[in-house]
Amino acid sequence: MPDNWVGTITGPILHLIFLVSVFDIHFKSPIVSVTDPPPPAFPPPAKRLVLFVADGLRAQSFYQPDAAPILNYLGKTQGVLGLSHTRVPTESRPGHVALLAGLYEDPSAITAGWSDNPVMFDSVLNRSTHAWAWGSPDILPMFAKGSASSRVTTDSYQEDMEDFASEDLSELDSWVFDRVERFFSSALSNHSLQLQLRESGNIFFLHLLGCDTNGHVHKPHSQQYKENIKSVDQGVDRMIKVFDKYFRGDGRTAYLFTSDHGMTDWGSHGTGMDQETVTPLVAWGAGIRQLERNVGARQQFDQVQAFKNINRIEVNQADVAPLMSTLIGRNIPVNSVGRLPLEIIDLHPTHQVEAMVAQIDQLLAQYKALERRHEQVYFPSIFHVAYDQLEDEKIFRKKQNIKNTSNQGHVKESLRLCSSFLDELMDGIEYYQRYQKNILIILIRIAFVGCALINLAKLSSSGQKSEVVKRRYSTSIFTVSGLFIAMANFSWFCQGLPTHFLLYYLAPVFVWSKLVFYVVTRSFVQLQFRKLDILIFVQILAIILIIKESFFDRRWLSFGFLTLLIHPIINSKILPRNTFPFWFVSLTVLAIFPWLPVVDGKSEHLLLVLLSGFITSFSGLFWYMSIRLNFLKLVLCSCPIVSSVCVYYTGSSLGLSPVVQICSWMVFTLAMPASMTTRPFYLERTPFLCLSLISSYLLLSLSYEAMFLPILCLAMALWSKIEDNQSQDVFKKNDHFGAFLRENRGITHPKRMVTLQDVSCILSFLFVIFYSFFATGNIASLNSFDPSSIKCFVAVFSPFLMGGLLLVKILIPFLCVSLFFIQIIWFRGCDFGLVMNVLQLFCDILGLMFFNLVQSTGSWLDIGTSLSHFVIVEGTTIFIVILLYFAAMISKLKICY
Numbered sequence: 001m002p003d004n005w006v007g008t009i010t011g012p013i014l015h016l017i018f019l020v021s022v023f024d025i026h027f028k029s030p031i032v033s034v035t036d037p038p039p040p041a042f043p044p045p046a047k048r049l050v051l052f053v054a055d056g057l058r059a060q061s062f063y064q065p066d067a068a069p070i071l072n073y074l075g076k077t078q079g080v081l082g083l084s085h086t087r088v089p090t091e092s093r094p095g096h097v098a099l100l101a102g103l104y105e106d107p108s109a110i111t112a113g114w115s116d117n118p119v120m121f122d123s124v125l126n127r128s129t130h131a132w133a134w135g136s137p138d139i140l141p142m143f144a145k146g147s148a149s150s151r152v153t154t155d156s157y158q159e160d161m162e163d164f165a166s167e168d169l170s171e172l173d174s175w176v177f178d179r180v181e182r183f184f185s186s187a188l189s190n191h192s193l194q195l196q197l198r199e200s201g202n203i204f205f206l207h208l209l210g211c212d213t214n215g216h217v218h219k220p221h222s223q224q225y226k227e228n229i230k231s232v233d234q235g236v237d238r239m240i241k242v243f244d245k246y247f248r249g250d251g252r253t254a255y256l257f258t259s260d261h262g263m264t265d266w267g268s269h270g271t272g273m274d275q276e277t278v279t280p281l282v283a284w285g286a287g288i289r290q291l292e293r294n295v296g297a298r299q300q301f302d303q304v305q306a307f308k309n310i311n312r313i314e315v316n317q318a319d320v321a322p323l324m325s326t327l328i329g330r331n332i333p334v335n336s337v338g339r340l341p342l343e344i345i346d347l348h349p350t351h352q353v354e355a356m357v358a359q360i361d362q363l364l365a366q367y368k369a370l371e372r373r374h375e376q377v378y379f380p381s382i383f384h385v386a387y388d389q390l391e392d393e394k395i396f397r398k399k400q401n402i403k404n405t406s407n408q409g410h411v412k413e414s415l416r417l418c419s420s421f422l423d424e425l426m427d428g429i430e431y432y433q434r435y436q437k438n439i440l441i442i443l444i445r446i447a448f449v450g451c452a453l454i455n456l457a458k459l460s461s462s463g464q465k466s467e468v469v470k471r472r473y474s475t476s477i478f479t480v481s482g483l484f485i486a487m488a489n490f491s492w493f494c495q496g497l498p499t500h501f502l503l504y505y506l507a508p509v510f511v512w513s514k515l516v517f518y519v520v521t522r523s524f525v526q527l528q529f530r531k532l533d534i535l536i537f538v539q540i541l542a543i544i545l546i547i548k549e550s551f552f553d554r555r556w557l558s559f560g561f562l563t564l565l566i567h568p569i570i571n572s573k574i575l576p577r578n579t580f581p582f583w584f585v586s587l588t589v590l591a592i593f594p595w596l597p598v599v600d601g602k603s604e605h606l607l608l609v610l611l612s613g614f615i616t617s618f619s620g621l622f623w624y625m626s627i628r629l630n631f632l633k634l635v636l637c638s639c640p641i642v643s644s645v646c647v648y649y650t651g652s653s654l655g656l657s658p659v660v661q662i663c664s665w666m667v668f669t670l671a672m673p674a675s676m677t678t679r680p681f682y683l684e685r686t687p688f689l690c691l692s693l694i695s696s697y698l699l700l701s702l703s704y705e706a707m708f709l710p711i712l713c714l715a716m717a718l719w720s721k722i723e724d725n726q727s728q729d730v731f732k733k734n735d736h737f738g739a740f741l742r743e744n745r746g747i748t749h750p751k752r753m754v755t756l757q758d759v760s761c762i763l764s765f766l767f768v769i770f771y772s773f774f775a776t777g778n779i780a781s782l783n784s785f786d787p788s789s790i791k792c793f794v795a796v797f798s799p800f801l802m803g804g805l806l807l808v809k810i811l812i813p814f815l816c817v818s819l820f821f822i823q824i825i826w827f828r829g830c831d832f833g834l835v836m837n838v839l840q841l842f843c844d845i846l847g848l849m850f851f852n853l854v855q856s857t858g859s860w861l862d863i864g865t866s867l868s869h870f871v872i873v874e875g876t877t878i879f880i881v882i883l884l885y886f887a888a889m890i891s892k893l894k895i896c897y
Contacts, residue, residue: 011840012878014451014511017503018444018847019874022867024501025440026856028433031103031121032369034334037361042351044329045287047252048202050243051324053099054173054232055092055136056212056269058262059083061220061229062280063306068233071257071282072306079284080291080344082313083301084258084320088864090269090276092212095260095317096139100124100205102321102336122333124324125152128203130196132183134176135207136162143205155179162213163795169217169224170231173210177235180206184246197246201328206239208232215263217788220275254327257282258320267788272864281315287327289346296341315341322362326355332362337429339422342415349411356418357402363425364395370432378494390428398424434856436501443508448848450511454518455841459754459834461522477520481513525753536760539563543767544842548849550594551869554774558591560767564719566760579721586715593708593775604788605703606651612706613644613698619710620691632674636688639671639695644706646792647699656795664792668696680892682826686819687717689890693812700789700809705776709813712772716820723827754834761828762838765821769876772813814879818887832888836881843877 062068075081086095087104094105101123125131125143130151133140137156144152157175187193196202210228218224236257243253259279263269269276278301291311298314301307315323318338325332326340340359342352367390377383398421406414488505543563549556564587620637646660646667671692678688690713697709754762790805825835850870855863 011836012881014447014507015843015847015874015877017507018448018851019871019878020500021440021444021504022851022854022870024504025434025437025444026854026867027104031335032366032373034365034369036331036334037358037365039331040326040329040354040358042329042347042354042358044200044327045346046254046285046327047200047250048204048247049254049256049324049328050204050206050239050285051099052206052208052232052236052239052255052257053096053135054208054211054229054257054259055139056209056215056261056263057229057232057259057280058220058275059259059278059280059304060262060275061225062259063304064226065305067226067229070233070237071280074255074284075282076310079255079282079288080313081306081310082281082283082295082315084279084281084315084317086261086277086279086317088270088272088277088867090261090271090864092136092139092260093142096143096207097121097123098317098338099258099260099320100143100324101333102318102338103333104318104337122335124321124330124333125203125205127325127330127333128328129199129201131203131205133205133207134179134183135205136172136209139207139209140205155183160796162209169213170210170228172213173208173228173232173235176206176208177238180204180239181242184242187246201330203324203328204243208235211259212263216267217791219265219267219788220263221265252286254287255283255285256320256324271868272862279317281313281320283323283344287346288344291343295343313341313344315339322359326358332359334362335366336362337366337426339426350406353402353406353411353414353418356415356422357399360399360402360418360421360425363422363429367425367428367432370429374432374435377496383491383495387428387431389424436497440501440504443504444851445848446508447511448844448851450508450515452841452844452848454511454515455837455844457515457518457522457524458837459759459841460524461518462525462753474517474521477513477517481509484509484513533756535566536756539566539760540763543763544845547767547770547846550770550774551850551872554594557594557771557775560771561587561591563767564764579718579725583715583718583722586711586718589711590708590715590771590775593704594771596704604651605706606648608704609698609701609706610644610648612701612710613640613642616640616691616694616698616710620687623687632677633688636671636675636691639667639692640698643667643695643698647701647706650792651702656791660792664699668699668793671695676890676893677895680894682823682891685891686823689819690816693816697809697812699792700805700812702789708776709816712768712813713816713820716768716817720820720823720827723824754830754838758828758830758835759838761824762830762835763842765817765824766839766842766880768817769814769880772817773810773872773876811879811883814876814883815887818880818883819891822884822887822891836884839880839884840877843873843880846873847877 063072072081086098089105097103097105101121103121123143125133128151131143131153133143133152133154135156137159140154140156144150144154157172161172161175187197211225211232214222214225214228240255247253258281261269262274262276262279264273264275291313294311294313296314297312301314316338318336319341320338321336322332322338322340323345326345332338332340340355342355345352345355347355371387374384375386398417402414402417402421405417485506488509489502492502492505543560546556546560546563550560565584617637617640620640621634624633624637642663646664650656650660672689675688675692676685678684694709694713698706789809790802793805794801825832847870850866850873854866854870857863
């Protein structure tokens, strides 16, 4: 194991801390323990409320001409049409929590697959007299769990109904409509249920999953998705008749129709594109009034055909929760941060003021809870800086001013004062929710810089320790480090921060203590530059800039291959004429991929997948005709054909064949272990490992990315061949690769320093890693991968399994590149630990750059994109370390041969 702190454990852990910190800095949970404010005094505009949530329905598709004529007619003639703007992450659980609880989900919910409650929260359903909910078993239980007096009753279908291979996925919505109709039919003979239904303040929640499932499988542009929208539209009309019939047309029912999130053209969601964050909003019925003007309308949506000649409303998704609570006259959920859209509620002017005061009381209670929590610190004069805009005296005067103005009959002025007060309360809540933001940003930046400097120090050191200097300064360094550790612990303890915040406070102390100790106790060499080194330095700088710019425009990746062509020139005494032309051609082909259209799910090129499988298998067979082929190697060579046939058959037929599913899982799980039974010789083990990885990658491919990985492996093999030719060492010809990490190229002691040429080579590997992520038509976003690519493996919705398979698709090219890079640094005789230092140095630089670009304000596209960029960089940093060690292990592991 290399003697450096960024080795197998500490480096990935530090970057994992950096990765998690961005959520605490920018997206911390707003949930605090809040006492209930008094109940609203105004009479409820509606006796009951019906909420329809069409999961995965984007506004772009809903407002197409004739897409949902009934709902559009209801909104235009009896209520309001508009848009609801969601926030990242655009997933089902966070979207429903925002709609029903009025808060934006804690990122920790992802650890529960967005289906359980890592943090308990209040909701509109919990505030109702009684709530009934029908729909998906992934959504409904989280609102029933912990509800007061079990007032939320749920009815869910079985999970196996969420079958991606089903002929008609709109059956999920039909099931909900049928169950609701059956429920009201059964109520006619159930006296206790009748009494419950006649009470005021009830909510009926219909969760409709069909659009989301159809969008994932068939894409939002498909006929199936469009037909599902019509099915929902007709189902809503059917439900209106059911409610009117049961309640005898009493006119006391309010209706809301919206969605939890949208969807990209390629059938995924999760980030901040308009296709994902803009959802439809339709409200009609009791308590809903038509608009006299546009409310919150954004100019970019003025051209939507459905909004021509009408007034519309645009709200944030969390605003729906206070809207529903106000309609049925119930308290707003205590942790809601939504703003009440008063303009669409049919209330007497005096009651409008009372409704706004009710929201002020709710937000004020939340603000006071946050303030008390931050005041409960030791040494408050040091660790607590109060929000001076909302002192107790100012709050009293503002509330009194609103009351007096309302009593004088100045309703408009009262509403204006309420709105101003709400703005200040929102700012105050935001202040305390992001109280640690600035200090955490400073701490993480300091730790990032320290990480980069310690890697630079290791690269500049000769590796020799000075025991005299070590004994002289060790005590002083440890004493100062101990003082800083004590200060960090003292600050964390006095503020009563969460346990994991201690890691943020200690990370800079740990990193900089290690840096100072290393610098003091090591000797350093004098750097010397040649004229050729200037060209290499320019190449290094160019690669860093190209990697950065590729996050915003992936076509920059094509220019990165120009820097790779410099390698044979600057690193070779003799130009490898036999290999270089083929390498040049392979790099040229790879440079084309970033210019291909971004994957959008509109078309699948299954013939390319089939062609790639056949070419790869026959190339493998042709290559190994010269060696003795046993049965196992023949099977491994045929795996790409099997994979491509499975993909082609599944894409050309309806549903998932059990035979295809079994074959797919067998290739996916057994090909790689089988390839490790070959000799651990670099000319045998690595090619067969690549064949097995290509086979698994083909099973997850749908289009031209199937051609990408074989070409990438060819280019890496040629690069390795070039380095092999320059090695001039015959020992490796008979080496079984087992000497790696013990003896580089047969040399007992590998190089203790890396040259600038080595740094250039290692950075080029980092470039290829990022290229392998972006080059196959995927943009720099967490939602970039088409979920349809897993259809050879699973048909029933399973978030963790599907996400795991997509993660494997991302990592396979990383591992293929790592396998060849292990050979390259073996040929160059580089110390493995120093190679890690170079990689971590440039990853630290990129990580710090994108950490500074993360933002929590502005459009949700910008917010989601900036977060995705940082997660990609940090995730790559962590996986590079793991994959290189894993590649080294499987390259030299002896099983049987």
